[in-house]
Amino acid sequence: MTDNELFHLLALLKIEGVGDIMAKKLIAHCGSAEKVFQAKPNFLKNIDGVGKGLLQNFKNPSVFVLAKNEMDYINKNNISCCSYLEENYPDRLKYCIDGPVLLFSSGVINWNNKKIISIVGTRQVSAHGIDFCKKLIQDLAPLNPIIVSGFAYGVDIVAHQAALDNNLQTVAVLAHGLNQIYPKSHKKYVSKIEQKGGFITEFWSTSSPEKENFVKRNRIVAGISEATIVIESAEKGGSLITALLANDYNRDVFAVPGRTTDKFSQGCNNLIKTQRAHLLTSAADLIYILNWEIHNQEKQSIQKQLFVSLNEIEQKIYDYLLAQGKTEIDQIALECDYPVFKTSSVLVNMELKGVIRPLPGKLFEAI
Secondary structure, eight states: OOHHHHHHHHHHHTSTTOOHHHHHHHHHHHSSHHHHHHSOHHHHTTSTTOOHHHHHHTTOTHHHHHHHHHHHHHHHTTOEEEETTSTTSOHHHHTOTTOOSEEEEEEOOOTTOOOEEEEEOOSSOOHHHHHHHHHHHHHHGGGOOEEEEOOOTTHHHHHHHHHHHTTOOEEEEOSSOTTSOSSGGGGGGHHHHHHTEEEEESOOTTOOOOHHHHHHHHHHHHHSSSEEEEOOOOSSSHHHHHHHHHHHTTOEEEEOOOOTTOGGGHHHHHHHHTTSSEEOSSHHHHHHHHTOOOOOSSSOOOOOOTTOOOOHHHHHHHHHHHHHOSEEHHHHHHHTTOOHHHHHHHHHHHHHTTSEEEETTTEEEEO
């Protein structure tokens, strides 16, 4: 994106009454942000949603001053910018009608990996929630997913740290500009995250971490990923908003169940009860639902090993697949007389041992 394009996009977004949806509509009709400013009022007024008040706001010259100031900050601090029209803009976010027109970022973020999951939850995470989050990310590490979260207290920072511990890329979505860090106590994590991922935001350097910004931030967390995972949540909370936004974007949502008496399990239990989320008890559940293949394209390509040690149920499943060929998981569980929810976990372990492989359509076969 050229400086000229960025300048006019910034100016367009500062016009009162122009949000992400209206900005995209204006650009679609005019061809670019610069051409929006060059268009005649008679042309603009024919665009749905453009009235006299908005046309009047286009005459406000202060938007160019604000755009120039932000451009100066961006250039001085080497901030990366991308618009929804560019290739390096996150793919899934492009399909969200209210996705940000502009994203500002720092670090070394690479969106080429399509396995992207968002992990959210309460700021008052329990010891059990911490352990579950760490184990989940550890078990998913062979698939090399990108871990997205909101850099807040509790589940968010646990997810970022666990991703770093497992050498995974992690991306923190901020509810303010890149000129500050909130909460301040998390400054110690900034360098490590920027070395293995980074920070993104739609907010300018003039933005503060206001309450409403966190709700706006949540739509990015929900829209940018293939699935959103809620580790723990009270009956109401920001993580539930993120989950519902993910539902609206037609993304998969997973929730970790808990005891009915636990305050921070109520939100997750309700998501599962109302069928707004898949029940999540292990990495195997997510791998099965999303139909992810088990492989690591870098150092640890999964191959069949000589003299692999299989336990009793693994050997039974392997013998069955060897005899029957390609089979669905439900049929495997039925024929091997083993619960489906446990079978999925066994299959993951067998894939990691290199004795079976997943196929499209949730089929498995022996190697």
